[in-house]
Amino acid sequence: MWFESNKRDLPWRRTRDPYQIWVSEIMLQQTSVAVVIDYFNAWIDRFPTVLALANSTEEEVLCVWQGLGYYQRCINLLHASRQILDQGMPETYEQWLDTIGVGRYTAAAISSIAYREPQASVDGNVKRVFARYTENSSTGSALESQARQWAQNTIDRLNPGDWNQAMMELGATICTPNTPKCGLCPISTGCCADRNGTVSQFPMVQPRRAPVQLTLRFKIFVRNTGNEYELAMVQMKSSRWWKNMYGLPNCDGNSLALNSLQVGPIKHTVTNHQLTLFGHLMCPDDMTVEELNSAVWVPIRNRSVVPIPSAFEKIIKEFEFKLVSCQPQLKL
Secondary structure, three states, rough: OHHHHHOOHHHHHOOOOOHHHHHHHHHHOOOOOHHHHHHHHHHHHHHHOOHHHHHOOOOHHHHHHOOOOOOHHHHHHHHHHHHHHHHHHOOOOHHHOOOOOOOOHHHHHHHHHHHHOOOOOOOHHHHHHHHHHHOOOOOHHHHHHHHHHHHHHHHOOOOOOHHHHHHHHHHOOOOOOOOOOHHHHHHHHHHHHHHHHOOOHOOOOOOOOOOOOEEEEEEEEEEEEOOEEEEEEEEOOOOOOOOOOOOEOOOOHHHHHHHOOEEEEEEEEOOEEEEEEEEEOOHHOOOHHHHHHHEEEOOOOOOHHHOOOOHHHHHHHHHHHHHHHHHHOOOO
16 A cells, blocks of 8 residues: 555554544644644643643643644644543544534544544645546635545545545645656556646636735833843733733834834734734833733743744844844843
8 A cells, every 4th residue: 555655654643542643633734744743742742641631721732832823723722622521532523523623624534543434534635636636627615525525435434544644645745736746646547637737737726815914013121130131921812813822012103112122024924914023122111000010021041931922932032132142241
C-alpha cells in the first residue's frame, strides 16, 4: 500500500488514542504539519489526558498554545474536554459532531482513525486531489460537497482511517498546489488532469476577498525593578482575535504616545486582516486609572508566564532590540 511505504512519521500517527488524534486534528486546522509537531508534543507533555486538560485553566492552555494562532481552537479544546469528562469520550462520527469545536472534517478524521468508522474526511488536500483526478471545475461549497460524495463512495471500508490519511498525505506531498509530482503519484493512471495535461488548471481558483487593512497602536509601559525590566500587560477579555490573552494597552490615538519613542511599523496577518502595528514607549506615571487597575507587570525575560499572541511578541522583541541597542549593558 502506497501510504504504508510513504507516510511521514508523525507523533499522532503512532497512536489510536482518540484524545491525541483529536488534539492533532484541531491543531492542524489552518496550520502546517511542520509547525504543529512541536506544539503537539508540548501539549501532550503538559496535558497527557482529557482529565489533565479539563482540570487546567484558560491561561494555562493558552500559554502552551501561544504562537499557534486561531486561539478559539484552544479554548474550544478546553471546554470540550470538560464536556467529554461529563458525557464520556465520543466513539462515533455523530457523537464527535456534538462535541464543542468539532466539525464534519474533524469528526470524520477522528472516528475513522480511532474507531475505523467509514467516514470520509475532506480537507483542502482531498479537494485538490479530487478536482484534478476528475477535472472538476467547481469551486467553494460545490467543490467540497462533490469531493465529499466522491470520497465517501470510494473510501476503504476496512481501513477508513488509513484511506483518509493516505488521501491527505497524497495531497500534501505529491498532489501539491504549485509543483505536483505527477510522476510519483500512485493514482496518476486514472487522473484526468494528468492525462490531459491540465493539472495546473485545477482546482479552479475562487476569487478571494481583498484583505482588510488595519493600523493598531499600543502603549509600552516599562519599569525597572532594579533586577529586571517589566512590561505592563492587560488581559484582552473582549478581543476579536486574542480573547483572554495578554497584550499591550491600546493607544487609542493618545497624543502623548504618538510623540514618544516608536516601535514599528510591524506587519502581522490574522484571518483576512493585514495589520500594521506600532508600539509607543510611555512613562508609567502617564498610566490612566483604568490601566493601573488592569495592568499585570510581566518580566520581559520571563514573559511566557502569561499567554501573549505573536502579534505582541513582534512588538516586544523589537522593543527589546531597541532597548539593548541604546543601553548595551542591559541584560534583559
